[in-house]
Amino acid sequence: MLGIRKLDIFIVRQFGMLFAGTFFISQFVLMMQFLWRWVDELIGKGLSLEVLAQFFWYMGLTLVPQALPLAILLSSLITFGNLGESSELTAIKAAGISLLQAFRSLIFVTVLITCGSFFFQNVVAPQANKKMYQLLAAMKQKSPELEIPEGIFYDGIPDCNIYVQKKDVGTGMLYGVMIYRMGESYEDAAIILADSGRLQSTADKKHLLLQLYSGEWFENMKSQQMMGNGNVPYRRETFVTKKILLDFNTDLNVSDDVFAGDARGKSLNDIHDGLKRTNNALDSIGRSTLNEMCRMYYAKNAMKEDTVKGEEILKGIERKSIAEKEYDTDSLYSALSQDRKRYVTSQALSEVRMVTNYLAFNSIMSKDGNRTVREHYLEWINKYSTALLCLVFFFIGAPLGAIIRKGGLGVPVIISVLVFIVYYVLDSTGFRMARLGEWPVWIAKTLAPMVLMPTAVFFTYKANKDSTVFNIDMYRNAFMRLLGLRIKRNVHVKEVVIDEPHYADDRRRIEKVTDDIVAYNKEHRLYLMPNIVNTFFRYRPDHEIERISDELEEIIADLENCKERSVVKLLSLYPIMSTKAHTRPFEKKWKNIVAFFLIPLGATLYLRMWRYRLRLLKDLRTIHATNDKVVEAIDTLLYIDTNKGEEGANISSPKEEHEEMTTTYY
Numbered sequence: 001m002l003g004i005r006k007l008d009i010f011i012v013r014q015f016g017m018l019f020a021g022t023f024f025i026s027q028f029v030l031m032m033q034f035l036w037r038w039v040d041e042l043i044g045k046g047l048s049l050e051v052l053a054q055f056f057w058y059m060g061l062t063l064v065p066q067a068l069p070l071a072i073l074l075s076s077l078i079t080f081g082n083l084g085e086s087s088e089l090t091a092i093k094a095a096g097i098s099l100l101q102a103f104r105s106l107i108f109v110t111v112l113i114t115c116g117s118f119f120f121q122n123v124v125a126p127q128a129n130k131k132m133y134q135l136l137a138a139m140k141q142k143s144p145e146l147e148i149p150e151g152i153f154y155d156g157i158p159d160c161n162i163y164v165q166k167k168d169v170g171t172g173m174l175y176g177v178m179i180y181r182m183g184e185s186y187e188d189a190a191i192i193l194a195d196s197g198r199l200q201s202t203a204d205k206k207h208l209l210l211q212l213y214s215g216e217w218f219e220n221m222k223s224q225q226m227m228g229n230g231n232v233p234y235r236r237e238t239f240v241t242k243k244i245l246l247d248f249n250t251d252l253n254v255s256d257d258v259f260a261g262d263a264r265g266k267s268l269n270d271i272h273d274g275l276k277r278t279n280n281a282l283d284s285i286g287r288s289t290l291n292e293m294c295r296m297y298y299a300k301n302a303m304k305e306d307t308v309k310g311e312e313i314l315k316g317i318e319r320k321s322i323a324e325k326e327y328d329t330d331s332l333y334s335a336l337s338q339d340r341k342r343y344v345t346s347q348a349l350s351e352v353r354m355v356t357n358y359l360a361f362n363s364i365m366s367k368d369g370n371r372t373v374r375e376h377y378l379e380w381i382n383k384y385s386t387a388l389l390c391l392v393f394f395f396i397g398a399p400l401g402a403i404i405r406k407g408g409l410g411v412p413v414i415i416s417v418l419v420f421i422v423y424y425v426l427d428s429t430g431f432r433m434a435r436l437g438e439w440p441v442w443i444a445k446t447l448a449p450m451v452l453m454p455t456a457v458f459f460t461y462k463a464n465k466d467s468t469v470f471n472i473d474m475y476r477n478a479f480m481r482l483l484g485l486r487i488k489r490n491v492h493v494k495e496v497v498i499d500e501p502h503y504a505d506d507r508r509r510i511e512k513v514t515d516d517i518v519a520y521n522k523e524h525r526l527y528l529m530p531n532i533v534n535t536f537f538r539y540r541p542d543h544e545i546e547r548i549s550d551e552l553e554e555i556i557a558d559l560e561n562c563k564e565r566s567v568v569k570l571l572s573l574y575p576i577m578s579t580k581a582h583t584r585p586f587e588k589k590w591k592n593i594v595a596f597f598l599i600p601l602g603a604t605l606y607l608r609m610w611r612y613r614l615r616l617l618k619d620l621r622t623i624h625a626t627n628d629k630v631v632e633a634i635d636t637l638l639y640i641d642t643n644k645g646e647e648g649a650n651i652s653s654p655k656e657e658h659e660e661m662t663t664t665y666y
Helices: 006-037 049-085 088-094 099-140 268-297 299-304 310-324 329-334 338-404 411-435 441-464 472-483 503-524 532-536 544-559 565-571 589-597 599-642
Strands: 160-167 173-181 190-201 207-220 234-247
Touching: 006 049, 006 099, 049 088, 049 099, 049 338, 049 411, 088 099, 099 338, 099 441, 173 207, 190 234, 268 338, 338 411, 338 441, 411 441, 503 544, 503 599, 532 589, 532 599, 544 565, 544 599, 565 599, 589 599
Parallel strands: none
Antiparallel strands: 160 173, 173 190, 190 207, 207 234
């Protein structure tokens, strides 16, 4: 039997309802963010509702893997926040069920969601990505007149580059038009300038009609060049109105080749095959480059055999390089005539340019291939990391909900957004750096998990130990201690007291603490500067103040149960002492020696230690004075309890029965 308990069913039911709601909320937010990116491709294109419905459907499917982790984070945080806010989590722990046992059912559910997310990314998401980007490519071609930007050359129309200074979206008019029409070569290019114009689709959606007003047409006519004549005919035309018909199919054509090589449209098997083909292509480019460079540099060796392997040519290179060491190229060059020098220099420059161009062309091909390889590896790792993110976000959200104990959509939404922003920034940064080749792929895709997984472990540990993580006072006190600032003690009267204070024992212990601090100050003379040799070289362990502080804290903890407000008010006067800073800079002796020889550091630590000695002296004086007041208050309480119920008892002068024996040395 699985041992499913009613508690597991209860928690899963609470989580399931919240998960369904938060998933659709997350999906809607991500779709809106994605929609704003592509809103220009949708508005004003005359797209049918069927096409828009297909686009939104495929867009929603592609965003499901991102919405699942965010929904798990938010729903788990709200679930355990509600349980903590309604004290149900306290009741669960009181029943002997640990927090990890309460997580058991949701861990199982989250693992199932993680497996479903991986299956979705490997099977459904690639096809959805492919269909969505095919639709986007078709939408861009639907109404190219709306795609033309202002102040930028637009090359979305075949064989044309169009520049528009200003356009009116309402009327469709284009102002300040400049068009470069490309023919078979650059010599056949035509330049058209017009004050204004309009670009519209024809009725059959197969062409674009460009109507221009008040302009000029400049064109080279290389096709009409006379044989043997180097001059190219040139034509210039001034027009008032001009109509140009451009071949362009504006129907919504969805081609399968638009997204064929993109890794986002491939499953793991397809990515593996694509990597294999790309690596083989890169290897062939490398081998062909090696052989071609060897032929270009050592043509004599290459002419001996038509099919010379790169390895054999390299052996010839080594032999020839050894032989060439016997010659001084500078002396050979200086012995040539001026004409021969010019000829040799020209030949060398020509060969260098040829080799440089060849290598530049191959580097472009290799660069594109390497980027394709990186994108495939990124998508491969992303399918696993995004699925694993569901489990990581659960172990962040559920412990945070148990620690914060706030339900609803207030604090949980804020925390979820902050966590998701941290993940999104790290993941996006790593993805872009890896795609550009600046970072290795494995570092880029493990950047976000390396930050979030230790965070999840930390929150889970703290929640399981009932530790306070978001206690502002704790962090404030730690910061004040780091800077050496004072921390004020706050003691309040308890509404419910279970154990009464041990007044007689506390009085005796307080007097002992007073004697100890008087003796400590007499021995160490805290008002004097510390001995430099003893501080850095002859340090003897000094834990007396630590012992006195622990003893005093125990007394204060016991007297906090007192019902008398005057006594509790006196307890707030006790300072919180720094127990080690006045003794030595470091615990290890060798660190103190090193600090002494580092003059600025040693001097700073010495002055800091003297400052803490003076502060400790002030604290001891305050403790001494407060001890006297507390002892007097305890004597009053003991005197009242002793004489309670006796008529005419004098309870106003307990000092008559108590003689103060303390001698001060301050």
